[in-house]
Amino acid sequence: QVQLVESGGDSVQAGGSLRLSCAASGFTFSRYGMGWFRQAPGKEREGVAVIANDGSTTYADSVKGRFTISKDNAKNTLYLQTNSLKPEDTAMYYCAARTSGIPPPTLLKNFYPYWGQGTQVTVSS
Numbered sequence: 001q002v003q004l005v006e007s008g009g010d011s012v013q014a015g016g017s018l019r020l021s022c023a024a025s026g027f028t029f030s031r032y033g034m035g036w037f038r039q040a041p042g043k044e045r046e047g048v049a050v051i052a053n054d055g056s057t058t059y060a061d062s063v064k065g066r067f068t069i070s071k072d073n074a075k076n077t078l079y080l081q082t083n084s085l086k087p088e089d090t091a092m093y094y095c096a097a098r099t100s101g102i103p104p105p106t107l108l109k110n111f112y113p114y115w116g117q118g119t120q121v122t123v124s125s
Contacts, residue, residue: 001026002024002025002026002027002097002114003024003025003026004022004023004024004095004096004097004114004115004116005022005023005095005116005117006020006021006022006093006094006095006116006117006118006119007020007021007022007023007119008020008021008119009092009093009118009119009120009121010121010122011122011123011124012085012121012122012123012124013123013124013125014085014086014087014123014124014125015084015085016085016123017081017082017083017084017085018082018085018121019079019080019081019082020036020079020080020082020093020095020119020121021077021078021079022034022036022077022078022079022080022095022116023076023077024076024077024078024095024097025076027097027099027114029071029073029076030053030073030101031053031099031101032053032097032098032099032100032101033050033051033052033053033097033098033099033100033101033102033105033106033111033112034050034051034069034071034078034095034096034097034098034101035047035048035049035050035051035069035095035096035097035098035105035107035112036048036049036050036067036069036078036080036093036094036095036096037093037094037096037109037112038089038091038092038093038094038121039091039092039094039118040090040091040092043091045094045109046060046107046109047060047106047107047108047109048060048063048067048080048093048107049063049067049068049069049080050069050105050106050107051069051070051071051078051105052101052102052103052104052105053101053102053103054101054103055071056103056104056105057069057105058104058105058106058107060107062088063082063089066082066083066084066085067080067081067082067083068080068081068083069081078095080093082121085121085123086123087123087124087125088123089121089123090121090122090123091120091121092118092119092120092121093118093119093120093121094115094116094117094118095115095116096109096112096114096115096116097112097113097114098111098112098113098114099113
């Protein structure tokens with residue numbers, strides 16, 4: 001079965017960086033669409049960055065130029081490099097997968113049926 005396990009979350013000061021990882025198993029990772037989503041307390045879960053099977057990407061406007069999504073098909077691992085972190089980036093970050101990896105990738109969470117348990121990112125000012 002599909003399994004997604006996130007890691008790399010931490011507490012950092014504003015301006016800092018973190019690299020989130022998502023170890024995937026139980027499916028053909030290279031074919032699936034993958035993404036990072038986040039949910040802050042009292043807010044809806046939102047798309048942050050997504051990647052199609054050809055490597056094309058889409059980012060939320062709030063993270064463009066600061067976050068980079070990438071994947072290593074040989075290691076079945078998805079990454080999110082987060083730079084210049086802001087307090088408003090504080091959230092639980094989730095890895096998600098969808099069977100269709102055809103571009104363009106979508107930030108709409110309802111298209112992703114598979115989810116990890118999340119990793120917490122806390123940014124202090």
